Amino acid sequence: MTFFAPFCLPFIIGAAVMFTVLLVKWGVWLYRLPRTDKMTILRGIPTRRTPQAVGEVVGEALLHRSIFRVDPLLGYMHMSLAFGWFLLIAVGWIETVAYLGLRYVPLQGHVFFKYFATGLEHKPVFDFVMDLLLLFVLSGVALAWFKRLRSRALGLRRTTKHVLGDRVALSALWFIFPARLVAESATCGLYGGGSFLTGSLGGWFSAHLSVPGLMNLETAAWWFYSSCLGIFFVAMPFSRYMHIFTEIPLVFLRRYGVRSGEKASSMDQFQTQACSRCGICIDPCQLQSVLHIDTVQSVYFLRDRRYGMLRPETADNCLMCGRCAERCPVHIDLNTLRLNSRDALRNLPDERRYEYLRGLDRSSGSGKVGYFAGCMTLLTPRTLAAMERIFEAAGDAVWWADREGGVCCGRPLKLSGETDAARKMMRYNTDLFRKHGITTLVTSCPICLKVFREDYDLEGIEVLHHSEYILRLIRAGRLLPKHDATRFTYHDPCELGRGSGIYDEPRAVIEALGELVEPSETRENAPCCGSSVANTAIDDGAQLQIARAVAAELEATGAEVIVTACPLCKKAIGRGAQQPVCDLSEVVAQRIG
């Protein structure tokens, strides 16, 4: 057997281009990884992280378990295309071995095996299995077509608006499997074989077409099938379909502990190109649902960044609330990528601007417990007053880091991309904390909390959000708030919930005071208050619109008091709400002594 026919050329060329580009891309990205990351990978390979990564690749890249969680039908669509195609290739390979034994067969021999195997005795089991798998994939293609018409039925209110290259690749992909069906059926019609799908269609062809007609159809269909494959393969490394293979190394690198950081690195390539532009990130975005802005979501941000056409307006217009990252089926670290794009666009440190930091110390009091109010708590002094009462009631001696004014924690600057300037503030505050010898650092601002935990080197100092601190005091019996019949509802601040994983502590504190009723979207799905310091693009009116939408959800719970645990959320929701909005510390302080 020669395993060659002229129609194989588009496929062969396409596959060669694809694998070459793919290997070059991966090679360059890996080569450009920082040395520490390379060492991390080498150290990770002989550990159990490797089999874990293999498991994740099967679970996610093939079975698409994460998408099933978004919508079962959408999950099935992705699974039938990915896993179905994979099985067609794998079972097709076994089929070749079963027919021909273990011998070298070129790639096109496997892919177009039905065309070359007409002279061999048929094995009906394989015919049946291969037809079943083809049907499996075709059902996915049918769903993909249907999704174009009615995306809502597949759990997506809005879908991605694609660029031309993606549309070409998408069209080729859509035709690959119908073309394969017609091509294999035509061959079966001429030479027999096939099962319920290709066999039946082939029988129908031979009943309705003349032999020369069917031969022409066969040639045309195989050419078309091969061309679709060729076009798809050539387009693949340059289009959204790059995700098919990129997700695999991404899973391994992530398992080994390689991460993107506040400065752009080669790891970012693995992440941006692993985006399939599925558009699952669009629906949870409040800029879309409330403000109808539909050009800045993660899918468009990653696309623009990948093709080098990222504008500051797109990079900046994001609340960084993390709702999209929570749903991303590829688990791309969307906020970090957004952050290092901003760094690349804006980081221009002014050396003289921060000279005032030298020798500055406005802190007061002394104690092992330090309290850092942060800029936003200083602008919401009710929280500050409440914390004073709580510290007093608990009998903790407190060192006040910034009650008389202090230096910003650095996170707002970092979020805007001025990472080097942010580092100066972080160094200043770290030195200040160390100088005063505190062992516990309490803050009532989740923005400060996140940066203290993630970017500060505070070994030996336990960093607590005030919700954690208050809960400890209550559990230790050092704080005895009165329980009454008040109905509270709670808004999860982004930086505290999704950002720092603190969901239960504030709820436990509220339950010690009264009844807690949850709004419809809560915990991991809680909306952003709209005033995020991460967004420097939308104006105040737009922020207010988001705040009103959030306040309406909270008021719909029927609660008497809206509680949150972030000074910024409190201020934001307060101007959109009719009901009182309080910080957690305020409602606690009202109920002690």
Added chain:
Amino acid sequence: MNKRVIVIGGGAAGMQAALRLKESGVEPTIVEREAETGGKLRDWYVLFPSFTPAADVLGELRRRVAERHIEVMTSTGVKSFTSREVTLDDGRRLACDAVVLATGFTLFDASLKEEYGYGLYDNVFTSADIERMLSRGRVAKADGSRPRRIALLHCVGSRDEKVCQQHCSRVCCITGVKQAMELKKLFPEADVFNFYMDIRMFGPGYEEMYREAQQKYNIHFVRGRISEASPTIDGRVQIKAEDTLTGRPLRMSVDMLVLLVGMRANDDNAALAEGAGLRRAPSGFIAPRNLFLGNVESDAAGIFLAGTVSAPKNIGETLNEATAAADAAVEYLKRS
């Protein structure tokens, strides 16, 4: 002319409009939500720029309303209205031939600017509090002692995107100058500071008053908004600001911080406007039909606007506009 016009709101604008209507031979009825007429005028001590007691103006308006036997319904809120019918909160419906809307404004709630500590720290007051204290004849710190340093902060709840009040309330600048002078008269030994973004002296005699405040009263004007206030151990208020003329940050402790609160649109403007087919400006105030040739008319025929329901104004302007609105209503009734 046997026609009836309902004037919604019994403040300066409502009373003046009713008087003018009566003068023109139309029967007005004032519908007032509060237990008495007078509106915000009841809360002011003396009026800029002439230091005329507000009670003089209010007393005269009330005397005329009583003298001319104008029907006044007090403690009566309006739920909705059209040019032909006004529905009251208790469900009663009053038929009429036209409506003059004179429901005024709401004072900005200073506690929304939490960073200034109103309602949280002692010795932070609003300009309305100062008027009340002046009326009672007792201005003092919370502990009863005399202030030695006073700061007045302009634009609280005006020209402030952060609290969604983009508009200028116009009269707070001159109120700040007036109150600074009054406080200086009461406490000649005290230092009085005005913190402002711009000083907008739009009325007759205002600029002269501003000059007098600086030259004769030695009141200090600092260009810069106060960013935050915090309490000190001895019960004073520490303020942080930037003097934007010298470009320097500034901190000082004061005995009294006075917040010059702005005018904002009433909360019920939205519902009333929707029911009557009126348009609202982005600020929430009711928009006149035309800013030049129809500025007391609304988008709906037979509904006229008087006073601060359509935008912040001073009392003189309000009274003029009430007269114009009444005249426009009379013209409308003649034609219909």
